[in-house]
Amino acid sequence: MFLSVFDIFKLGVGPSSSHTMGPMTAAARFLDDLRGGAEKIPGAGQLSRLGASLHGSLAFTGKGHATDRAVVLGLLGFxxxxxxxxxxxxxxxxxxxxxxxxxxGLGDLAFDPDRDLVFDYGPPLSGHANGLVLRAYDERGNPYLTQTYYSVGGGFVVTAAELAASKTGDLHAQKAAKGYPHPFGTAQE
Known part of the structure; x- marks a missing residue:
């Protein structure tokens, strides 16, 4: 992960960087994906509704750490x-x-936090204890775009694909392609 001093010392909301800043950032990234950063599900119609589910620690401590509020505000674009x-x-x-x-940039969408923001108290997602899944649906209720994020600490967020790439070493190649000045994948490098 390429970090600058501005990534380490940052402005944010509390009470927890993993439970508020991370989920808010994930929701804002999801909006970026909806605006064109990711491929929508083939055959999907017009974007109509958003949904979210909190897993693992984000579900169990979400109310106390304002995770639900962070997701709502992130979906507003903050x-x-x-x-x-x-x-x-x-x-x-x-x-x-x-x-x-x-x-x-996305127009008016249905999103009722009492219905569309689910605290899933089952087992955590396989990638990390702080998982959330953000979903968009078309006007018929069919999936439009789904993305899994992990709030990995310090307000940092990775997608499931990014997490998988970091475990296989593919992240090193991604960093080099993005122009990081000194990409590395291990302490030895």
Whole structure:
């Protein structure tokens, strides 16, 4: 992972970087994917509704650590360093009241946190104890795009694919391709 001092010392919301900053960042990244950073499921219709499920530690401690609130705010397009904390409560309340969310560049979408944000208390996802799955659906309720994220600590987030690549060594090649100045995969390198 390429880090700068600005990645280590960052602005964010609490009380937990893994349970608030990470999920908010994951939700904002999901919006980026919806805007064109990822392939939608073949045959999907018009984007209509969003959903999320929290797994493992994110589910079990999610209410106390405001993970649900972080996901709602992330789906509104905020990141931990761009959120006005004084406005957060009113923004979340409006989503809960209306059951709608309007992320920048994606239009008006159905999202009722009481229905569409699930705390899954079953076994954690296989990649990490802090897992969340974000989903988008078309107007017929069919899957449009699904992405699994892991909040790996310090507000950092990886997708399931990125986590798998880091375990196989493929991440080294990805870093070099992205132009990191000194890509490495092991301490020896």
């Amino acid at each position: 990141r931990p360093d761009t959120l006005d904390p004084d406005a957060a409560e009113a923004l979340e309340a409006e989503v809960r009241r209306s059951g709608r969310i309007a992320p920048p």
